[in-house]
Amino acid sequence: MSLHGSDRRDTSSAGGNGTVAAASLRLRLNPNKEHKPDGYEDLQLDFSPNIFSSLERYLPPSMLNVPRDDKAKFMREILLKYLPLGERSRSQKHREYRQKIIENYQPLHRELYSVNPATFFVPSFLRAINDNTEQSFRSIMSEPSPGIFLFDIFQTNFCELLLSEIENFEKWVTETKFRIMRPNTMNKYGAVLDDFGLETMLDKLMEGFIRPLSRVLFAEVGGATLDSHHGFVVEYGKDRDVDLGFHVDDSEVTLNVCLGKQFSGGELFFRGIRCEKHVNTGSRPEEIFDYSHVPGQAVLHRGRHRHGARATTSGNRVNLLLWCRSSVFREMKRYQKDFSSWCGECSREKKERQRSTIAATKLELFRREGESTA
Ligand SMILES: O=C(O)CCC(=O)C(=O)O
Numbered sequence: 299m300s301l302h303g304s305d306r307r308d309t310s311s312a313g314g315n316g317t318v319a320a321a322s323l324r325l326r327l328n329p330n331k332e333h334k335p336d337g338y339e340d341l342q343l344d345f346s347p348n349i350f351s352s353l354e355r356y357l358p359p360s361m362l363n364v365p366r367d368d369k370a371k372f373m374r375e376i377l378l379k380y381l382p383l384g385e386r387s388r389s390q391k392h393r394e395y396r397q398k399i400i401e402n403y404q405p406l407h408r409e410l411y412s413v414n415p416a417t418f419f420v421p422s423f424l425r426a427i428n429d430n431t432e433q434s435f436r437s438i439m440s441e442p443s444p445g446i447f448l449f450d451i452f453q454t455n456f457c458e459l460l461l462s463e464i465e466n467f468e469k470w471v472t473e474t475k476f477r478i479m480r481p482n483t484m485n486k487y488g489a490v491l492d493d494f495g496l497e498t499m500l501d502k503l504m505e506g507f508i509r510p511l512s513r514v515l516f517a518e519v520g521g522a523t524l525d526s527h528h529g530f531v532v533e534y535g536k537d538r539d540v541d542l543g544f545h546v547d548d549s550e551v552t553l554n555v556c557l558g559k560q561f562s563g564g565e566l567f568f569r570g571i572r573c574e575k576h577v578n579t580g581s582r583p584e585e586i587f588d589y590s591h592v593p594g595q596a597v598l599h600r601g602r603h604r605h606g607a608r609a610t611t612s613g614n615r616v617n618l619l620l621w622c623r624s625s626v627f628r629e630m631k632r633y634q635k636d637f638s639s640w641c642g643e644c645s646r647e648k649k650e651r652q653r654s655t656i657a658a659t660k661l662e663l664f665r666r667e668g669e670s671t672a
């Protein structure tokens with residue numbers, strides 16, 4: 299979402315009640331650069347906390363020092379005006395849904411709810427992130443097939459704690475008969491981690507740890523500008539989902555980490571990267587890659603890398619998925635037709651066009667040469 303000068307609207311209906319409802323309040327045209335904005339990470343909001351911190355500098359001077367909740371409420375009203383009506387009520391309903399869960403669900407392991415690098419990540423991963431160079435990233439990962447990166451990320455203890463938190467959440471769901479929303483249309487089981495309080499932690503995971511990698515590995519699909527996420531777990535086995543059909547993710551970059559437990563089967567199969575237009579085209583032999591999950595190991599790939607998961611034939615498999623999105627990339631994509639920098643089929647078509655242009659030029663040159671020597 300971008301707030302251009304010309305888009306800025308009157309905020310007269312914003313606020314609803316209390317101090318922030320004054321009809322004359324408008325956003326400033328230029329930000330107050332001296333003002334140090336509040337953090338909004340710990341609030342349940344329908345937009346990224348960063349948007350609130352950025353927008354705060356545009357608040358009218360009289361509002362800069364009002365309580366944070368009032369500022370958030372005022373800004374939220376403004377931001378909601380930029381959503382189409384249907385989406386606005388969907389967003390409102392989802393907010394209420396989350397609020398209800400968070401007010402009633404008692405987390406089991408509070409230490410999971412904010413990122414603690416020393417206890418979450420394995421040392422090799424932390425070192426690479428701290429070095430922050432392409433060389434350091436590549437030194438901890440393998441790329442068994444173009445665009446699919448594998449590396450150790452989570453400590454065993456972190457995986458176990460997260461599994462136990464998820465079990466605890468599901469126990470609460472069963473006991474209270476709370477109807478939860480599943481991660482997406484393809485899963486009957488699993489849970490959205492963002493919905494029961496892990497959103498801020500996962501946002502930090504994306505910003506501090508996945509975006510630096512994606513900036514280098516997936517620059518052409520907005521890897522440097524990932525700014526929102528959908529974080530969830532999928533669960534397979536007896537009494538759970540069995541497999542997952544062939545699909546692309548609603549993400550620019552996907553992090554998939556197996557948390558455990560004991561299982562067989564469940565391999566991921568990859569079949570090349572495709573844009574929307576080419577999503578159903580065939581794959582070439584070099585695009586075929588199968589991967590067997592290893593608990594604690596990350597698989598990082600573009601969301602448009604076509605894939606699916608084979609049946610988990612025994613035991614239980616639980617995987618953490620972080621679909622990372624870039625609003626900038628999505629906006630730019632609307633004005634483009636050629637995705638040869640990442641779509642396997644666009645790239646093949648482009649090479650084919652170049653090949654036939656060269657062939658036609660050569661033919662023309664031969665023809666002219668023939669004419670001049672005749
Ligand atoms: O089962 C898996 O590990 C893959 C899940 C997946 O691809 C997804 O949820 O988008």
Ligand SMILES: [Fe+2]
Binds near residue numbers: 547
């Ligand atoms: Fe997927």
